[in-house]
Amino acid sequence: xxxxxxxxxxxxxxxxxxxxxxxxxxxxxxxxxxxxxxxxxxxxxxxxxxxxxxxxxxxxxxxxxxxxxxxxxxxxxxxxxxxxxxxxxxxxxxxxxxxxxxxxxxxxxxxxxxxxxxxxxxxxxxxxxxxxxxxxxxxxxxxxxxxxxxxxxxxxxxxxxxxxxxxxxxxxxxxxxxxxxxxxxxxxxxxxxxxxxxxxxxxxxxxxxxxxxxxxxxxxxxxxxxxxxxxxxxxxxxxxxxxxxxxxxxxxxxxxxxxxxxxxxxxxxxxxxxxxxxxxxxxxxxxxxxxxxxxxxxxxxxxxxxxxxxxxxxxxxxxxxxxxxxxxxxxxxxxxxxxxxxxxxxxxxxxxxxxxxxxxxxxxxxxxxxxxxxxxxxxxxxxxxxxxxxxxxxxxxxxxxxxxxxxxxxxxxxxxxxxxxxxxxxxxxxxxxxxxxxxxxxxxxxxxxxxxxxxxxxxxxxxxxxxxxxxxxxxxxxxxxxxxxxxxxxxxxxxxxxxxxxxxxxxxxxxxxxxxxxxxxxxxxxxxxxxxxxxxxxxxxxxxxxxxxxxxxxxxxxxxxxxxxxxxxxxxxxxxxxxxxxxxxxxxxxxxxxxxxxxxxxxxxxxxxxxxxxxxxxxxxxxxxxxxxxxxxxxxxxxxxxxxxxxxxxxxxxxxxxxxxxx
Numbered sequence: 001x002x003x004x005x006x007x008x009x010x011x012x013x014x015x016x017x018x019x020x021x022x023x024x025x026x027x028x029x030x031x032x033x034x035x036x037x038x039x040x041x042x043x044x045x046x047x048x049x050x051x052x053x054x055x056x057x058x059x060x061x062x063x064x065x066x067x068x069x070x071x072x073x074x075x076x077x078x079x080x081x082x083x084x085x086x087x088x089x090x091x092x093x094x095x096x097x098x099x100x101x102x103x104x105x106x107x108x109x110x111x112x113x114x115x116x117x118x119x120x121x122x123x124x125x126x127x128x129x130x131x132x133x134x135x136x137x138x139x140x141x142x143x144x145x146x147x148x149x150x151x152x153x154x155x156x157x158x159x160x161x162x163x164x165x166x167x168x169x170x171x172x173x174x175x176x177x178x179x180x181x182x183x184x185x186x187x188x189x190x191x192x193x194x195x196x197x198x199x200x201x202x203x204x205x206x207x208x209x210x211x212x213x214x215x216x217x218x219x220x221x222x223x224x225x226x227x228x229x230x231x232x233x234x235x236x237x238x239x240x241x242x243x244x245x246x247x248x249x250x251x252x253x254x255x256x257x258x259x260x261x262x263x264x265x266x267x268x269x270x271x272x273x274x275x276x277x278x279x280x281x282x283x284x285x286x287x288x289x290x291x292x293x294x295x296x297x298x299x300x301x302x303x304x305x306x307x308x309x310x311x312x313x314x315x316x317x318x319x320x321x322x323x324x325x326x327x328x329x330x331x332x333x334x335x336x337x338x339x340x341x342x343x344x345x346x347x348x349x350x351x352x353x354x355x356x357x358x359x360x361x362x363x364x365x366x367x368x369x370x371x372x373x374x375x376x377x378x379x380x381x382x383x384x385x386x387x388x389x390x391x392x393x394x395x396x397x398x399x400x401x402x403x404x405x406x407x408x409x410x411x412x413x414x415x416x417x418x419x420x421x422x423x424x425x426x427x428x429x430x431x432x433x434x435x436x437x438x439x440x441x442x443x444x445x446x447x448x449x450x451x452x453x454x455x456x457x458x459x460x461x462x463x464x465x466x467x468x469x470x471x472x473x474x475x476x477x478x479x480x481x482x483x484x485x486x487x488x489x490x491x492x493x494x495x496x497x498x499x500x501x502x503x504x505x506x507x508x509x510x511x512x513x514x515x516x517x518x519x520x521x522x523x524x525x526x527x528x529x530x531x532x533x534x535x536x537x538x539x540x541x542x543x544x545x546x547x548x549x550x551x552x553x554x555x556x557x558x559x560x561x562x563x564x565x566x567x568x569x570x571x572x573x574x575x576x577x578x579x580x581x582x583x584x585x586x587x588x589x590x591x592x593x594x595x596x597x598x599x600x601x602x603x604x605x606x607x608x609x610x611x612x613x614x615x616x617x618x619x620x621x622x623x624x625x626x627x628x629x630x631x632x633x634x635x636x637x638x639x640x641x642x643x644x645x646x647x648x649x650x651x652x653x654x655x656x657x658x659x660x661x662x663x
Contacts, residue, residue, distance in 0.1 A: 026189070026192070027129065027130060027131050027132070028129075028130055028189060029127060029128065029129045029130070030127075030128045030130070030173060030177065030178060030181075030186070031125070031126075031127050031128075031177060032125075032126050032128070032172075032173050032174045032177035033124065033125050033126070033174075033177065034122060034123050034124065034126060034172060034174065035123060036115065036123070038123075038160065038172055038174060039115070039116055039122055039123060039172075041157065041159065041160050041172070042122075042160075042162065042170065042172050044368070044369050045155060045157065045160070045162050045170070046168050046170075047369055047370070048368050048369065049155075049164075049167065049168060050168065072349075097380070099376075100373075100376050100377070100380070103372065103376075104373075121139070121142070122172075124139060124140060125139070125140065126138070126139055127139075128171070128173065130189070130190070130193055131193075132193060133147065133148060134146060134147050134148060135148070135193075137171060146165060146171075148193060148194045150165045151163060151164070151165060151194060152164050152165060152166065152167075154187060154190065156175075156183060156187070158175075159174065159175055159176070160172055160173065160174060160175060161173045161175060161178075161183060161186060161187065163190075173186070227252050227254065228249065228250040228251075228252050228254075230254065230256060230257060230260075232250045233250055233251060233252060233254055233257045233320075234257065235250070236250035236251050237251070237257075237261075237320075237324050240324065240358050240361055240362055241324065241358065243357060243358070243361065245361065245365070246361070246362070246365060247365075248362075248365040248366050251317060251320060251362065251365070251366070252316075252317070252320075253314065253316030253317045253319060253320040255316075257320065258316070258319055258320055258323055261320070261323035261324060261326065262295075262298070262323055262326070264326075264327065265323065265326035265327055265330055266291055266294075266396075268327055268330050268331075269330050269334075269396065270398055270399075272330065272331070272334040273334065273396075273398070273399055274399055275334075276334075276337075276399075277399050277401050278401060280401060281399045281400065281401040282399070282400050282401075283398060283399065283400075284397065284398050284399060284400040285398075287396060287397045287398040287399075287400075288396075288398060290394075290395070290396040290397060290398070291396045293389070293394045293395075293396070294395075294396060297385045297389075298319070298322050298323065298326070299319075300381070300385075301322050301378055301381060301382060301385075302315060302318040302319040302321075302322045303315065303318070304374070304377055304378050304381055305318040305321065305322065305359070305374050305378050306318035308371070308373050308374035308377055308378075309363060309366075309367060309371050309374045310367070310369070310371070310373075310374075311367055313363070313366055313367065313374075317366060321358075321359060321362050321363075322378075324358065324362075325355045325358060325359070328351055328354050328355055328358075329351065329355070329382065329386075331351075332347050332348065332350070332351035333386065333395075335347050336348075348383075352379055352383075355379065355382075356375055356379055359371075359374075359375045359378065360375060363375070423493050423494055423496075423499050423502075424499075424502050426493045427480070427482075427493050427499065427502055427503050427506060428506055430480050430493065431480065431503075431506045431507055431510050432510075434477060434478050434480075434510065435477055435478070436510075436511075437478075437511055437512050437515075437516050442512075442515045442516050442517055442561070442658070443474075443478060443511070443512070443516045443517070444469070444473035444474065444475050444478070444516070444517045444518075444519055445475060445478045445479070445507060445511055445516060445517070445518050445519065446465075446466055446469045446470070446473075446475040446478065446479035446480070446519045446521070447479070447480050447481075447482070447500075447503060447504070447507065447518065447519070447520050447521070448462035448463075448465055448466050448479070448480070448481040448482065448483070448521045448522075448523075449462070449481075449482050449495050449500055449520070449521065449522045449523070449524075450462045450481070450482070450483040450484055450485065450495055450523050450524065451484060451495050451522065451523070451524030451525070451532050451533055451534040451535070451545065452484060452524045452525050452533045452534070452535055453483075453484030453485050453486050453495075453535060453536040454486060454535060455598065455599065455600045456485060456486075456487060456600060456603075457597070457598060457599060457600065457602045457603065457604060457605060458484075458523040458524055458598075458605075459483050459484070459485040459487075460602075460603040460604050461521075461523040461567060461603075461604045461605055461608040461612070462481055462483060462521060462523055463481075464603075464604055464608060464612045464613060465521040465523075465565070465608070465612050466479050466481060466521075468612045468613070468616050468617060469519050469521070471617065472616060472617065473517075473519060475519065480493075480503060480507070481493075482494065482495035482496075482499050482500060482503060483495055484534070484535065484536040486536070489536070494536060495534060495536075496534055497534060497544075497545050497549060500545070500550075500553060501553045501556075504518075504553050504554060504556075504557035504559065505553075505556065505557050507557065507559070508557035508558045508559050511559070513557075513558045513559050513560055514560055515561075516559075516561065517561040517562070517563060517655075517658070517659070518554075518559045518561065518562050518563065519563045519565075520562065520563065520564045520565070521565045521567075522545075522564070522565070522566045522567065522568070523566075523567040523568065523605065523608065524545075524567075524568050525568060525569060525598060526566075526568030526569040526570045526571050526573075526589075526595075527544075527569070527570060528570050528592070530546060530547055530570065530573035530574065530591075531544040531545065531546050532544060532545040532546075532566075532568055547573060547574040547576075547577035547578060548577055550574070550577070550578065551577045551578055554578075560582050561582050561583075561655055561658060562578075562582065562583045562584070562655070563583075563584045563586075563622065563655070564578055564583065564584070564585045564586070565586045565587075565611070566585070566586070566587045566588065567587075567588040567595065567605050567607050567608050567611075568587075568588060568589070568595065569588075569589055569593070569594040569595050569598070570589060570590075570591055570592065570593065570594065571587035571588050571589050571595070571648075572587045572589055572590040572591035572592075572593070572646075572648040573591040574587060575587060575591075575648060575649075575650050578650075579650040579652070580652055581652045581653055581654040581655070582652050582654050582655050583650070583652045583655060584622055584649070584650065584651050584652055584655050584656070585649065585650045586611070586622070586626050586647070586648075586649045587647060587648045587649065588605065588607035588608075588611075588645060588647055589607070589645040589646060589647060589648075590645070590646040590647075590648050591648075593643065593644065593645045593646050594643075594645060595607050595645045595647075596637070596642065596645060597609070606633060606636060607629065607633055607645070607647060610628075610629040610630075610632040610633050610636075611625060611626070611629035614628070614629070614632060615628035615629040615632065616629075621656075621659065621660060622651070622656075622659070623649075623651055623656070626647070626649045629647065630647045633645060633647060
């Protein structure tokens with residue numbers, strides 16, 4: 001019987017061997033010595049065969065990885081709705097790093113666990129004796145006989161020939177040990193064994209001399225690879241983009257193709273970015289050099305993809321793949337701004353899945369094996385580069401939109417300057433009208449600070465706080481509000497860091513600093529880096545307010561006893577700077593959490609409603625009011641499936657005792 005010998009040219013890893021006819025059935029012997037590297041080469045060849053066999057699987061099995069990925073994305077979207085912090089950039093990056101570390105750990109463990117023994121069934125000195133009807137495999141402690149009918153396949157790599165006697169079981173022969181035979185000559189002799197000619201099959205008699213064996217065919221020189229045309233290369237890239245197999249010989253990485261893809265990515269970015277601007281926007285030619293940052297990122301990613309692939313990928317091919325992925329990244333980057341967290345992570349998941357699948361297809365076509373390390377490292381590096389670019393404004397900016405605001409007239413400038421310079425006089429006049437405190441009994445003084453004038457909610461919260469403090473702590477007549485409110489610039493002195501400092505210094509000179517208590521209520525937007533927003537429309541010169549600056553103002557004023565309530569996102573970051581035994585600090589959120597209700601539709605924030613309106617009027621003291629407000633806020637946030645703002649507080653023991661009359 002004859003056995004079919006197949007040659008698989010799909011991967012450069014498994015190259016086609018040229019066969020020559022005319023070899024007689026002549027026995028020959030090959031001695032080879034196999035080491036651990038040969039064992040790993042066999043495992044790689046086995047994975048290639050397994051991957052090729054996936055094409056014949058049922059359709060539902062081929063689509064199973066996509067279904068699993070979609071399920072994971074849906075789970076991430078669901079978690080983003082319930083717990084937004086779980087899908088932050090930091091958590092996703094940490095998850096990817098942990099996954100890569102686990103994969104590397106298990107791969108190293110398996111590599112060591114499945115290493116065969118020296119001089120066992122695979123490693124060590126092996127003698128192959130090839131006969132007309134069978135071949136024998138002799139090792140140190142075993143002898144095996146294999147009929148040619150069992151031979152199912154023969155594949156070649158640059159260093160090995162594999163004789164497959166089952167789907168995933170093969171004998172390995174090192175090409176270096178075939179000398180003086182070449183790999184082509186060796187395969188040709190195998191063909192003479194498995195496909196005997198009629199003449200060689202005829203019995204030989206004593207009267208006829210045995211025919212001399214046919215001379216070995218001369219090894220043909222390896223042809224120089226033919227560079228594909230631009231059309232062939234672009235069509236191969238389109239096949240990869242659409243998740244179809246492509247001929248790796250058509251993905252050479254021509255200079256013109258790489259330049260064309262880079263130009264297409266840049267033009268696509270310029271065109272999509274134009275949609276983010278109004279009709280009055282103009283092209284900013286001096287912004288073109290900013291594409292140099294993108295070019296550097298592309299070169300870094302291509303270098304990583306090339307260095308981390310095994311065998312190493314030529315840099316021009318890696319650069320071609322990165323440029324092919326660029327349009328996907330450009331479109332995803334353009335879609336991300338001003339999206340909600342759920343939609344943003346959905347876009348990221350689709351883009352990462354698409355790019356990962358494209359790279360996987362291409363690298364398997366180039367190298368014949370999975371390149372998990374190279375792909376994961378490149379994707380993580382790409383995400384980090386995009387994050388750094390958005391954080392530090394490194395992206396290319398080539399569109400300029402003129403400022404629509406008209407230049408103020410000299411009269412408007414003069415009126416604005418007068419408004420700013422008169423704030424100190426207004427504050428001094430307000431404090432001068434306040435009655436002095438009772439020398440024998442501590443008085444409470446109220447200062448309210450509404451920092452962001454673009455939304456009315458902060459002015460409304462300070463108004464509520466002033467009313468509640470007047471009823472609870474008898475501050476009526478001893479209150480001063482600094483308010484930024486776009487609806488009215490005249491009713492109260494404007495809120496700014498210099499105005500607050502002037503207020504505290506003046507109030508410190510007017511009140512009994514060693515006995516009286518200051519109730520300071522601040523309400524505004526807060527940032528993750530620990531600043532309160534201070535802004536007012538139509539009035540320039542504002543600055544932000546930080547915890548250290550606020551502490552310095554209070555210390556300079558000499559006011560000893562302080563109750564400070566800060567209603568803002570991330571307000572918990574103020575506690576460490578303000579806390580001492582004479583101070584109570586209450587914040588609407590933890591240092592790493594946002595608070596809610598800061599919208600123009602509301603009269604007061606959610607924490608302000610819970611603390612000032614619902615809890616403080618009925619509470620026995622500030623601690624009880626805080627605990628009640630904290631419970632109310634948690635219940636409302638849980639009912640709305642939002643991440644808890646987690647209000648925080650510090651209660652200075654000396655001030656608590658003073659307010660309860662225990663000092």
